[in-house]
Amino acid sequence: MNERDSVAEEEDEEEGAEGRGLTPDIVREIRVALDDERFGEVREQFAGLHAADQADLFELFDRDRRQKLLEAIGARLDPEALAELERPVRDALVEMLGPKRVAEAVAELNEDDAVYVLDALSEEQQKAVLAAVAEDIRRPLEEGLAFGEDTAGRLMQRDFVAVPAYWSMGQVIDYLRSAEDLPDEFYSIYVIDPAFRPIGWVPLDRAMRTKRPIRIGDIMEADPVVFRPEMDVEDVAYEVRQYDLTSAPVVDESGRMIGVIMVDDILDVVEEEAEEDLFQISGVREDDLNRSVFRTTRTRFSWLVINLVTAILASVVIGFFDATIEQVVALAVLMPIVASMGGNAGTQTLAIAVRALGTKDLTAANAMRQVSKELLVGVLNGIAFAILIGLATYVWFSDPILGGVIAAAMVLNMIIAGLAGILIPLGLDKAGVDPAVSSAVFLTTVTDIVGFFAFLGLGALFLL
C-alpha cells in the first residue's frame, strides 16, 4: 500500500485497484470527520463503501472510534459487512448493535453468511437473535447451525435450481422466469431423479445456448461430484480446486440433494488453510491481529511455555558438559552455531513437508522418495557448511581440532535436521495429528539437543 514508492505504471494500477476501495486517504478523511463529529459527512462516505470495505474500516479503527462510527452511521451498516468482519471486531459490533438490529441484518444475509455470523455469537446472544427473526428464516438457520464448524453443511447454500431430466429447455426457462424462490446466484441447473438425487448438471452458459425443445437430460453433464454435509471444508476445497468445480451438490445420507457449494465460498477456505499452516508453524493458534492484548498474550503464552521447556532441555544437555566448557570456552562461544543451523535447515524441510501433506502432494506413495531426498540434501548442505564453519573456526581460534569438531557436529546435525523436518510431520500425520500444529517444537527440540550434544560431546572427546 505504498503507492509513493512504487513506479508510475504500478501506481496507476494501485490507484485503480484502490480507487473503488479503502484508500489510506478515505480512511483518514473518515477518521478526521468522525473526530470532528461531522457525522453527515461520515454517513455519506461510509454509504459509498462496499460491505467488505465497511468491515475493513471497522477493523482499522480502535474500540472508541468503532463505537462512534456505529453511532454515526446509524442503521446504514451493510448486513454483508457483519459477515466480512474478523470475529473479535464482529463480537464487539454485535454487542453494540443489540439482538434486534443483528436479527434484521441476519435476515437479509445469505443463509451461509447468516449461519456464520450466528455461530460466533454467545449462547444467549444467539437465542435472542434467533427469537427476533421470522419463523421461515429461523428454521433453515437452525438447520445450518446443527452442522459442525468447518463442514460443507455450514458452507452450502440451501437454495438451488433442480429439475427432472425429462424437462425441455423451454420448460426450464419458463420455470426460471416465473419461479419466486430462486437463489440470488446460481451457476448451474441441477438434474435430479424422482428420489431428488442429483444425476447431472447443466452449466448456465450451455443452457443459454440450448434451444427450447431439447431435453435437459440430453445436454447435462452426468455423475456430478457430490459432497456430504459433514465433510470437512478443507477436503471440499481440495476437490473444488483439483476438479475445477464452479459448484457442486451436497447430498444427505439418502443421496437426496439438500444444498450446493459454490466456488466463491471456497476462496476464503483455501486461503485460510494455507495461512493456518504458517500461523501454526510459527506458534500462533489463530489470526490474533484484532484480538485484545490479553487474549493475544494468553494464546501466545501457551506456545512459548512449550518452547521454554525445549530450551531448558537444551540447557540441561549443555549442563552435562560444564566441566568441558570451563576448560575450552571456545566451545561455549561456538555452540549456538551448530544448533541454529540445524534448526534453520530443519524448518526449510518442515515447511515444504507440512504444505505438501495439506495439499496431498506428499502421500504414502512418494514418502520414501521424499525422505531419501531430504537425507541427501542434508548430507550435501551438511558437508558444505561443515567446510565453511570448519575453516572459519580454524582461522578464528587457530585450532584445527576445534575446526574439525564443529565441522563433524555440523554435518551430523544438518542430516538429522533434514530427516526430522520430514519424518516428524509424516509421523504426526500418520498418527492423525495436524502436523502444522506441533511439528516445529519437536523439530527444534531435536536439532537443539543433537546440535549441542554432538558439538560439546565431540569437543570433550578430542579437545581435553
Added chain:
Amino acid sequence: MNERDSVAEEEDEEEGAEGRGLTPDIVREIRVALDDERFGEVREQFAGLHAADQADLFELFDRDRRQKLLEAIGARLDPEALAELERPVRDALVEMLGPKRVAEAVAELNEDDAVYVLDALSEEQQKAVLAAVAEDIRRPLEEGLAFGEDTAGRLMQRDFVAVPAYWSMGQVIDYLRSAEDLPDEFYSIYVIDPAFRPIGWVPLDRAMRTKRPIRIGDIMEADPVVFRPEMDVEDVAYEVRQYDLTSAPVVDESGRMIGVIMVDDILDVVEEEAEEDLFQISGVREDDLNRSVFRTTRTRFSWLVINLVTAILASVVIGFFDATIEQVVALAVLMPIVASMGGNAGTQTLAIAVRALGTKDLTAANAMRQVSKELLVGVLNGIAFAILIGLATYVWFSDPILGGVIAAAMVLNMIIAGLAGILIPLGLDKAGVDPAVSSAVFLTTVTDIVGFFAFLGLGALFLL
C-alpha cells in the same frame, strides 16, 4: 490420507472424497502394473483419471517410472494434465514428449493454460512448439506471452461474450445459440459501449430469468470492476475476494475490453500467495518438493549461508564475554534460553504481521495501534517468562542473582522481539521489499544478539 486412523463417519467421506480421485490403492495398482509392463491395464486405469489426478500421478512417481508411464499411455495424456503439473515435472515431461506432441496438447488447452505451459519452456523449446501450432492459435498465445509473469494479462481468458446495451434479451439468446466462437465457459454477459468499453454485465442466472423483449441495458449491473493486463495477480486476487467477483473484464489503456478474469483462475493464486509467505519465512524460495536434489540443495544453501552469518555474529557477541563465562559456566549453560525465547516470541508476531500486510489488514491506518499492542504483549509475556525462568534458575543453580539476571534479560529480549517482529516487516514493506522474504533473518539476528548480550552483559555486571 490415513483413512485407517479416522473415525468411521469421516472414513466414509474420505472414501467418497478419494473415490473419484487418486487413492493410494489406485497408485499402487498402476505402479505394479507398470513395473510388470502390463501397459494395457495401465492405459485403462490412467484413461479413467481426471487430468489433475493424471498430473499428480506423474508427480508421485520417480523419473524412471514417469518415463515408463508416458510410454505406456502413448498419446492418451490429457492436455489439461500438462497445465496441472508442477513445473519441474512438466519440464521433464515436455522433454520426453518433444515439441510436436506438446504443440498438439497446447492447441487443445485454454489460452491461459497454454500460455502458462509455454512460459515455463526454454527459449528454443518455446520456439519449436509455437512453430508447430497453427497460425490462428499462435497469435493469441504470443500476445499472452508478451505480458509479464503473474499479471492479469497472463491469467485472463481472451474469449468472452460482449453485447451492446440496446440489444434485447431475445437477440442475445439467439446470438448465443448461433454463435460459433463462444468461450467454453462463461458466467456473465458483458455489456459494451460503441468503443468496446465494458459498461456493465449481466450474470447468467439473471439472463436466464429475463424475458426476450427486455433490453439488456435495463437489467445489467453498471460500473463493473475492471482490471488492467499489467496488474499483479495478487492485487487481482485481493479484489476478487474483497468484492466477491465471479468474473471481471480486463481492459487495455484505451479502456477497450480485451479479456476476462474468472474466479476459478484465482483459487490457485490465493493459495500460492498465502503459501509463499510460509515458505519465505521458513527460508525456502520456492515449493521444491519436486525439484532435483541438487537444485533443492543449492536454493536452500543460499538462505542457510545468510543464517550462518547471523549465527557467527551471535557467537562474536558471546566471544566478548569468554572471560565471564570461564568464571561462571552457568551463563553458558543458560544463555541459549533467552535467545531462543526471543526468537520464538518474535516469530509469532512476525507471522501475523507478514500475513496482515499481504491481506492489507495491516496498513498505515492501524500500524501504530498494532505496534503498541505488540509492545504490550511483549511486556506481559516478558514478565511472565521472567518469573518462570528466574525461579527455575534459582532452584537449579540456587543462585538468586543468576535468577535475577536471566529474568531481566528475558523481559528485555521479549519486548525487543515483539517490537522487531512487527517493525521489521513494516519497515521492509515501506521500503518496497517483500517482508516475507527477509524479515526472519533480521528478526533472529536481533533476538540472538540482544538475547546473548543482555544476559551475558548483566551476568558480567552482577556475577563477577
